[in-house]
Amino acid sequence: MKKGRIKVMMGNEACMEAALLAGCRFYAGYPITPATEILEVMSMRLPLLDGLCLQMEDEIAAMVSVVAASWGGGKSMTATSGPGFCLMQEAIGLAVAVEAPCVIVNVQRGGPASGQSTSTAQGDFYQARYGSNGDYSLIVLCPSTAQEMFDHTIKAFNLSERFRTPVIILSDEVVGHIREKVFIPDADQLTFVPRKRPTVPMEEFIAWKADADGVPPMPDFNTGYKIPVISQAKSLDGNRGNAKEADENIRRIVSKIEDHMDEFAEVLIYGAEKAETAFVTFGSVCRAARSAVDMGREKGLALRSVEVKTVWPFPDELVRRALAGAKRIVVAEMNLGMIKREIERVVRQPEIKIELFSKIGGIYPQPQEFLRFLEEKR
Amino acid sequence: MNPLGEKYLRKSFLPFLFCPGCGDGMIVQSFLQAVDDLGVADDLAMAAGIGCSAWIPVYMHFDVFKGLHGRAIPAAIGLKASRPSRKVVVFTGDGDGLAIGGLHLIHAARRNIDMTVVIVNNQIYAMTGGQVAPSTGVGSRTQTTPYGNLEKPLDGCKIAIASGATMVSRWSTAHTRQLTRTFKKALNHKGFSFVEVLSQCPVQTGRYILGSGSPQFNLQWLKDNCVAVKDPSQWGEIEAQGKIPVGDILQIEKPEFMEEVQRMNQKVKEEAQAKGGDR
Numbered sequence: 001m002k003k004g005r006i007k008v009m010m011g012n013e014a015c016m017e018a019a020l021l022a023g024c025r026f027y028a029g030y031p032i033t034p035a036t037e038i039l040e041v042m043s044m045r046l047p048l049l050d051g052l053c054l055q056m057e058d059e060i061a062a063m064v065s066v067v068a069a070s071w072g073g074g075k076s077m078t079a080t081s082g083p084g085f086c087l088m089q090e091a092i093g094l095a096v097a098v099e100a101p102c103v104i105v106n107v108q109r110g111g112p113a114s115g116q117s118t119s120t121a122q123g124d125f126y127q128a129r130y131g132s133n134g135d136y137s138l139i140v141l142c143p144s145t146a147q148e149m150f151d152h153t154i155k156a157f158n159l160s161e162r163f164r165t166p167v168i169i170l171s172d173e174v175v176g177h178i179r180e181k182v183f184i185p186d187a188d189q190l191t192f193v194p195r196k197r198p199t200v201p202m203e204e205f206i207a208w209k210a211d212a213d214g215v216p217p218m219p220d221f222n223t224g225y226k227i228p229v230i231s232q233a234k235s236l237d238g239n240r241g242n243a244k245e246a247d248e249n250i251r252r253i254v255s256k257i258e259d260h261m262d263e264f265a266e267v268l269i270y271g272a273e274k275a276e277t278a279f280v281t282f283g284s285v286c287r288a289a290r291s292a293v294d295m296g297r298e299k300g301l302a303l304r305s306v307e308v309k310t311v312w313p314f315p316d317e318l319v320r321r322a323l324a325g326a327k328r329i330v331v332a333e334m335n336l337g338m339i340k341r342e343i344e345r346v347v348r349q350p351e352i353k354i355e356l357f358s359k360i361g362g363i364y365p366q367p368q369e370f371l372r373f374l375e376e377k378r
Numbered sequence: 379m380n381p382l383g384e385k386y387l388r389k390s391f392l393p394f395l396f397c398p399g400c401g402d403g404m405i406v407q408s409f410l411q412a413v414d415d416l417g418v419a420d421d422l423a424m425a426a427g428i429g430c431s432a433w434i435p436v437y438m439h440f441d442v443f444k445g446l447h448g449r450a451i452p453a454a455i456g457l458k459a460s461r462p463s464r465k466v467v468v469f470t471g472d473g474d475g476l477a478i479g480g481l482h483l484i485h486a487a488r489r490n491i492d493m494t495v496v497i498v499n500n501q502i503y504a505m506t507g508g509q510v511a512p513s514t515g516v517g518s519r520t521q522t523t524p525y526g527n528l529e530k531p532l533d534g535c536k537i538a539i540a541s542g543a544t545m546v547s548r549w550s551t552a553h554t555r556q557l558t559r560t561f562k563k564a565l566n567h568k569g570f571s572f573v574e575v576l577s578q579c580p581v582q583t584g585r586y587i588l589g590s591g592s593p594q595f596n597l598q599w600l601k602d603n604c605v606a607v608k609d610p611s612q613w614g615e616i617e618a619q620g621k622i623p624v625g626d627i628l629q630i631e632k633p634e635f636m637e638e639v640q641r642m643n644q645k646v647k648e649e650a651q652a653k654g655g656d657r
């Protein structure tokens with residue numbers, strides 16, 4: 001049993017606690033419901049740790065400063081929601097291109113545009129993965145409890161350092177605002193991944209030459225390396241790359257993540273593992289699905305809920321395995337069918353129709369509705 | 379090679395991507411002279427956006443972050459915040475710094491955060507092939523104002539002053555010695571310093587607006603049109619004559635943002651300790 005303390009807190013607050021424990025000392029953001037609390041609690045706590053929390057002039061500035069602060073030395077993050085997440089997209093691509101470890105939290109609300117600022121939604125599922133331009137990859141984690149807001153934040157910082165990539169925590173209004181018990185382990189009970197540093201003599205160091213795992217070591221600015229960090233597709237020494245160099249650069253920043261998914265991909269099964277009827281859920285919807293599984297069990301109905309915790313890169317193999325033997329698959333999500341497309345792509349069994357239990361408009365699904373859906377659509 | 383180039387240029391990155399006769403190479407030289415005179419190469423962290431002028435720092439053998447179009451200043455803020463002791467210098471274009479990135483200029487100046495912003499004003503979007511910029515004069519024909527520009531140009535120096543910058547100067551590539559002197563002042567200035575450099579772009583501004591693609595003609599145009607004045611109160615008069623005033627406009631002392639942050643952090647830590655317990 002790990003040593004630590006238990007505290008009732010909001011999901012957004014749990015995220016902040018984890019970020020501080022992980023060593024984040026630079027936060028830049030812009031107020032937006034339902035993510036604002038993260039900015040507020042950061043502005044309260046970071047000064048006490050000699051950190052800096054900046055409310056920037058917009059989300060573009062926030063995200064860009066987070067990327068640069070990472071190169072400046074140290075861990076950095078931001079949090080936002082829908083419209084702010086839109087503004088950050090170009091700079092998320094920048095973080096990918098300059099391989100800057102950093103963490104971005106998107107506490108989802110209804111969209112498009114201003115949508116529903118105080119209501120929950122899961123419509124940014126694809127935006128989190130494909131919102132910036134060009135070919136790239138990044139890691140997206142989906143918490144469904146305040147505890148997971150904490151755990152995923154620790155994991156996000158670690159993965160961002162391990163792969164030198166932005167990691168997105170794709171939360172939603174329900175998870176961000178829920179108040180529940182969170183176990184906060186003592187710092188010495190947690191593992192933190194340190195930044196990968198150059199090991200060769202300074203004169204031999206080549207800025208963008210990766211190790212065998214596809215990740216180049218990263219020195220901080222003003223430590224003597226005098227690195228060119230440009231947002232263009234680059235040669236190994238950091239200049240604009242020719243066609244071949246650009247090709248290699250882009251393939252590497254994708255494969256450094258996608259070839260190592262076994263290190264972090266996570267799919268859980270709740271309920272009867274061999275049940276013929278399976279729900280597929282992510283984020284806050286996992287909670288209602290769990291209750292539905294429990295209610296089903298009381299009625300003698302065997303159900304399983306497949307919870308996709310790391311949604312990008314999509315864990316095809318793990319999901320396929322978690323759904324093995326299922327005859328009926330119901331995807332439950334708060335959008336018009338996004339993760340459903342991935343399930344259809346992954347399952348590929350014509351005899352199994354993938355059904356969609358969808359809620360939008362900010363209405364969180366009730367557990368009884370899952371069971372009703374099973375009956376009515378039978 | 380010029381000894382400054384020998385000492386500070388990233389030789390494997392040469393030749394410059396600048397067109398022949400471009401002012402950007404002259405700015406590289408003036409800046410490196412300032413760095414060499416002050417001996418601050420190891421303390422520098424450079425930030426830039428996108429544009430011809432954004433490539434200026436990339437050729438310099440310093441730590442350089444060249445990010446997104448218009449976002450050099452927020453990048454500079456991230457670099458400054460993560461280590462306040464470094465000297466952060468931004469190179470930005472008139473489009474990069476006044477159009478897409480104009481908001482960041484206002485807010486960084488407002489904070490009086492310690493950094494030097496060098497804005498290279500060639501009165502055009504050069505990198506993309508000669509479109510109108512916020513600094514382009516009324517009536518100018520560019521690729522996107524084929525019938526003449528209707529919009530009044532924006533004066534970056536005035537925006538910087540109004541927003542709270544504590545050092546503001548304007549020179550041109552026809553004033554390389556003054557430029558080096560001003561860069562040195564800016565690098566030593568504690569607070570937000572803004573240096574506008576009027577620069578020649580023979581290929582775009584020259585050919586489309588001024589009527590000649592000759593580098594000599596374009597440099598001469600700057601010499602003929604810039605009027606150096608010591609007293610900033612004369613700027614209006616010179617502008618009224620249709621000329622461009624250059625010189626050091628402003629240098630004042632005001633609390634610097636990162637120092638204020640450190641003071642505040644110290645204070646709240648002491649208060650928290652006095653109260654005891656965790657917060």
Ligand SMILES: Cc1ncc(C[n+]2csc(CCOP(=O)(O)OP(=O)(O)O)c2C)c(N)n1
Pocket residue numbers: 428429430431432447470471472473474475498500502503504505506511
């Ligand atoms: C978001 C975005 N919009 C547009 C561009 C295209 N673009 C590249 S450079 C540039 C203009 C640069 O002009 P300026 O800042 O004046 O620099 P110059 O090339 O004149 O030195 C534009 C519009 C871009 N790279 N990114």
Ligand SMILES: [Mg+2]
Pocket residue numbers: 429471472473498499500501502503504511
């Ligand atoms: Mg320009």
